[in-house]
Amino acid sequence: MFVLDTAGGSTGWVVIHAPIQSPARIAQYSQFCRRGFSFLGMTSFLNFPALDEPSTLDYTAICQGWAHCFRDPDRLLPAGVPRMLLSLSDFIDPAQITPHRYPAPADPAERFDFVYVGAHEPWKMLAKNWPLAARCLPRLCGEMGLRGLMIGQRPQRVPALPGLVVRPWLPYPDWLRILGASRFLFVPNELDASPRVLAEALCLNTPLLVNHSLLGGWKYVAPTTGVFFESEHDVVDRAWHLYRGSYRPRPFFLSQYGPQRAGRRLRILLNRIDPSLPARSSLRLGYSLDG
Structure with missing residues (x-):
């Protein structure tokens, strides 16, 4: 560049x-x-x-x-x-990615409690920490009863879970509408240096649930934007913390980035x-x- x-x-x-x-x-x-x-x-x-x-x-x-x-x-x-x-x-640019430009989908079936961006290429699966995600998703969907969307992976390669929808791909505008309408973005990633999706979520005023070991993007987690979690053992507690809290992710991004x-x-x-x-x-x- x-x-x-x-x-x-x-x-x-x-x-x-x-x-x-x-x-x-x-x-x-x-x-x-x-x-x-x-x-x-x-x-x-x-x-x-x-x-x-x-x-x-x-x-x-x-x-x-x-x-x-x-x-x-x-x-x-x-x-x-x-x-x-x-x-x-x-x-x-938060002027290009706004809740007004990408409103919530009209179809209730396209609205989710959380979203997760996965991958199917081996090196991307490493960066996005699929092993941790695979341990956390049953707790978020099963124990908490949340409805989640995972994109970037083939549905047949993901074990079926009640409440989890898996899609290999979405048009970018559709993805932003769904991201903006979600209760939080789930980020189990670890070896991910510049996860664009975190910044997109903040621009759309969507809070973050982020692996504390994330290599890059950890700086986007602040008291007004979301919370960290450590493993599948505390992910439910931290997700409930998100539900109980009040967050203002977009103003944070506007003030810093x-x-x-x-x-x-x-x-x-x-x-x-x-x-x-x-x-x-x-x-x-x-x-x-x-x-």
Whole structure:
């Protein structure tokens, strides 16, 4: 991704937010190097830049700074390099994702107590912590009697539970309407660095029930947005806590995140590396130099 100025022009910076593995991405990286771009790391893929498999690239040497999601960045990022707690999901625009734009579905069958975004690819199932979800869902649906929706998985691969609806996919607008109408978003994820769905839920004023071990996105959980849980042993208690509480997720997101606030923080981080950037501008991210 390119770091762009407010007019959509190049700042000379490119964000690396995942391992560069495919031939096309390797060729693109080589082209950026030849054109003189500088590189900023952003932690948006599992525990990147830590890698379980060998890589020909040393991302800690390539990237001059890091926008990260970690509670303990010293454990996963190089020492002495500028860094900031800043995630790709911070740039989600709450002016585009609003309860007014995505009202609750008219059909009561499309309204759920909670929603959970799963996956069927092995690496995504790891990030979304399907083993923990599989232990918690029977308690949420069975013991509490809640009605839940799981998307992203094939129904035949999920054990049947009373009250749990499983769908492999939903059109994005339909998903946002259902998310906004739900009592809470269930997030058992662990190795998930930048879960966009948490920010979407906050924009739609939907509270969060989040695994305390979540790698990234933990910062979105505050007294006004939701609660953490530790395991299947306390998930029911914490879910009841959500039901009894009063939450204001959207005002929290508006006060802390969004493209303007995240863009200013990105500019502050890059100014520590490159003082030539305009000190009062807000930056943004894009996939092309014309915005």
